[in-house]
Amino acid sequence: GAVVSQHPSWVICKSGTSVKIECRSLDFQATTMFWYRQFPKQSLMLMATSNEGSKATYEQGVEKDKFLINHASLTLSTLTVTSAHPEDSSFYICSAIHTRSNTGELFFGEGSRLTVL
Amino acid sequence: GESVGLHLPTLSVQEGDNSIINCAYSNSASDYFIWYKQESGKGPQFIIDIRSNMDKRQGQRVTVLLNKTVKHLSLQIAATQPGDSAVYFCAETGNQFYFGTGTSLTVIP
Numbered sequence: 001g002a003v004v005s006q007h008p009s010w011v012i013c014k015s016g017t018s019v020k021i022e023c024r025s026l027d028f029q030a031t032t033m034f035w036y037r038q039f040p041k042q043s044l045m046l047m048a049t050s051n052e053g054s055k056a057t058y059e060q061g062v063e064k065d066k067f068l069i070n071h072a073s074l075t076l077s078t079l080t081v082t083s084a085h086p087e088d089s090s091f092y093i094c095s096a097i098h099t100r101s102n103t104g105e106l107f108f109g110e111g112s113r114l115t116v117l
Numbered sequence: 118g119e120s121v122g123l124h125l126p127t128l129s130v131q132e133g134d135n136s137i138i139n140c141a142y143s144n145s146a147s148d149y150f151i152w153y154k155q156e157s158g159k160g161p162q163f164i165i166d167i168r169s170n171m172d173k174r175q176g177q178r179v180t181v182l183l184n185k186t187v188k189h190l191s192l193q194i195a196a197t198q199p200g201d202s203a204v205y206f207c208a209e210t211g212n213q214f215y216f217g218t219g220t221s222l223t224v225i226p
Contacts, residue, residue: 108153
């Protein structure tokens, strides 16, 4: 099956620093990738939809200047949490749609845990 | 994919019993449905899918039932095992992806 890889799997940073999380589709091309955050015991919350070569579409309430998304190639999307604060600590997950998929199935990464001290 | 960050409903079952997890979907135009399993600290994993032209599909120990009339989807897990403890959520797709809020399943040994 298609594989989506996230890096890093866990990052700890100081308040005020910026952190970049990568999402890669390893064996397929993904025109569209999604970024989610998830707090403990809660469901996935969609943050933004990332389309290759264009600006990301952010969900209501998500600050685009805070969470920078870049989808520069068909296999890589990045999420940068700028000036991170403890309330940004969360589990960030990406997913991708195969460009040639006619099923609509999403393939998820393993997630990246961000801890801001 | 659209979802809401609500606290998850929980379901506890005895090991060996069957589990039934329910999901109500919202978009009558959705034509493809997926169940995902998410273990603690991991990303969601595909379990089973079903298209709108079917009302039942079986996998290994899992069965998905689709009732389009009432827009209801269920996941049945036979002979539930401790390794089945996880969060389960459904997704519906058509032109958009929508996720259910999920259910936290705990298997009691």
